[in-house]
Amino acid sequence: MDTAPVCLDLMVGRPMDREPSLARCTGSRTEAGIASSACSRAPSMTNDEAKILEAKLTQVSEENRRLTEMIAYLYGNKVARQSPDGEGQQPASTAGSPTPPAGRKRSRDSMDASHSCDVEISNRNVGTGEAEHVDVDSPLSNGTCRRIKVKKVCTRIDPSDTSLVVKDGYQWRKYGQKVTRDNPSPRAYFRCAFAPSCPVKKKVQRSAEDSSVVEATYEGEHNHPRPTRAGELPGCTTQGGGSVPCSISINSSGPTITLDLTKNGGGVQVLDAGEAQPGHEESVPGRSPSPEIPEGVWWEQIGPRAPPGDQKFIDAPRRRAIPAGSCWII
DNA sequence: TTGGTTTGACCTGTC
């Protein structure tokens, strides 16, 4: 919740010079394509057109401001609800709280959350994928709780693929691997590589029952927008000059970029650029373009990774900082 | 030289 305003600020009413990749896109077919159409027509734009676009931009900016205020208001209510005296708090055992894990150890985050704060869970099984969304409130030092989103996603991959790489549109940096007691397959630990401050972690492990199923557990929410890169956005005219089909739409829950890389052997289906918006991916029905993809879950076909030389990361202090708004290779 | 991965050691919490 506390990251939502940042997300909104980046998604709506964004100045065009901060999103060069989208601004270069062609084939944008929705109202959300204001930036792209504006950019492509800029050289021959008349004053009237410029004024219209400016008005639209102002309108979108105003919408952005209202949404930001709304988020701030909701967040304020949330904090009030979690007052130290405990009023308004739901019992930890309600709202579908799971039974404690069979193991003798719980994760620190889960453990913290189990002290006195909310646990909200929603389960969904769609096709071959499964998404389990858990909102966990982790207590802070001041006695309040900070909600940690825990989302479990199962997907089917090639059993011979041992990389444990689950592409979801974000950059991840592996920091550990461990063989757990209840599963012969190793569990890989990933951190978000986009920014050192991003709290999101991901655990990836093959299912003990079906080795072709990989379970990815996401903890926390990104405090930054989904990384994008012009060269990876089909339908966008890139610096390299390529252009492949894509559609970009923005609805009330955020931008959705539908990619079709079949011609390139890719197969990326959906990139939900608005993931950082709390819970929004669960609230949009019909998001999945394929039965093989869990509904509402941004997902991509498991495939070959980009060459290391094409990747840019930020994580360890020694890595170079990349300015906000830079394009990313996924 | 840079940056990602591997992997053994270490830390911490639970029983």
Place this chain on the structure above:
DNA sequence: GGACAGGTCAAACCA
């Protein structure tokens, strides 16, 4: 307090 297990660190390795 010790054993156990999950999670993390960080040096070494590799591309």
